[in-house]
Amino acid sequence: MPTPRVTMSKIRHTLQLLHGGGLSTRQIGAALGISKSTVSEIASYARAANVDWALAQTLSDEELQALLYRPPVPRQSRHLEPDxxxxxxxxxxxxxxxxxxxxxxxxxxxxxxxxxxxxxxxxxxxxxxLKRSMRQTHVGGDKLFVDYAGQTVPVVDASSGEITQAQIFVAVLGASNYTYACATPTQKAADWVRSIIATLEFISGVPRLLVPDQPRALMARPDRYEPTSHRLLDELCAHYALAVLPARPAKPRDKPKVEVAVQVVERWILARLRHQRFFSLATLNRAITTLVVELNQRPFKKLPGCRASAFAELDRPALRPLPATRMAIANYKRARVNIDYHVELDGHYYSVPHGLVGETVELRVTATTLEVLHGGKRVAAHPLNARRGAHTTTPEHMPASHRAHLQWTPAKLIAWAERIGAATAAVVRWQMEHRAHPEQGYRSCLGLMRLGRQYGGDRLEAACARAQSIRSPHYKSIASILRSGLDQRPLAAPVAVQATLPLHENVRGPGYYH
Known part of the structure; x- marks a missing residue:
């Protein structure tokens, strides 16, 4: 609608002077301080609206302006608007x-x-x-954005009453805005990866790119240009043939989709759960899953359809299929190979190739298996064993001499010792009966066999007899006796043991212990 360039009072005065007919447009303009063309324009609008001075006197300023300056009638366009x-x-x-x-x-x-x-x-x-975040064009099946919400949900331990804060993971596909959410106990690397795997199974496919932030749990070295990811994230990418494109630190515009999705989850899911009490993470996740389904079926406000229909149309056909097996979540730990070519994990000992004695290796631990990595290659694998102090040994990891000794049993070892002599047999029996684990007793007996080959059976028998006399039937004691030649000396008479202790004020009597 055109806007008058003069006040309504001057418009009225102009209509009054035009009605008199005695002045020209130039004279009226000069008298009112407006241009000649403005006077002509007011006269033209008045004729078009059939407004004369008599009618103008009966109208208010708003009514007069509405009649004189009517909005133009739009022309019918011959073009059809696109959808x-x-x-x-x-x-x-x-x-x-x-x-x-x-x-x-x-x-x-x-x-x-x-x-x-x-x-x-x-x-x-x-x-x-549209919203700024929606103006970006995302191709179907291209990007999956992931992040954790700022809000948490309290979970109460029913037995102790302890309250922990569950963390809320959120993922969204770029093209369809199809959203997934779940609760995890922490934001550690295993929680991130486990949640991403759950997302891939929720959408039943694999996109081309994963777009996370750069949290320490996922990035060993965050960087604006060349971030370095942790081993577990690398395993995820290798297992699912997924590329990672981390957002730049402190640049939320790199992942506006998930920023909006987090806000939607907080307002549409967490806000609805605020009055409920949860006594387990599983119960909380069931509640979240129900609301996630409803969220994805809510109609869009400015676009046709909903997240679920857009996902079925845009993203699902473009996703790659999931691999045949689910990735196992692993933890990593460094360990040094002991001299007995075993590494220790939670009190159990697992064998590695004997050539790695003294080397530092990396243990990859899943829920069921232990893998030993050296130089980036797997050198050993064992099923997990919870028996503390026990050994899991693969024969191929042993030196050839040790493998030959696998044929020995306690009965054979005692039979060998009895052929040497009674003292040797007594030492071998002691090894079998007093060691915490049979493997330790076997190792000592095999050491005695080596001493017998080195020094002869007679000297070994004499050394075992002397070791018994000093109440030290250990391999090290017997080896020391043989090295020093004490086995060739006659055994001394037993030392007399004093039957009673001298009376002294610092010596407690038997009454002290009653």
């Missing part, structure tokens, strides 16, 4: 461009279609009215 929501949705499909969509629009509305430049200008004008 901008359809265009916006189709652009998310791989390979679809504005040029292609304009060609289809032109073929459908020949003679009534906009030119390509006007088509693009009108679409971009429509798209700018």
């Amino acid at each position: 901008y929501a359809y265009i916006h949705r189709e652009l998310r499909r791989a390979g679809v461009t504005l040029q292609l969509l304009w060609e289809e629009y032109q073929q459908q509305h020949q003679g009534q279609a906009y030119k390509y430049s006007a088509f693009c200008e009108k679409y971009h004008g429509w798209a700018t009215k």
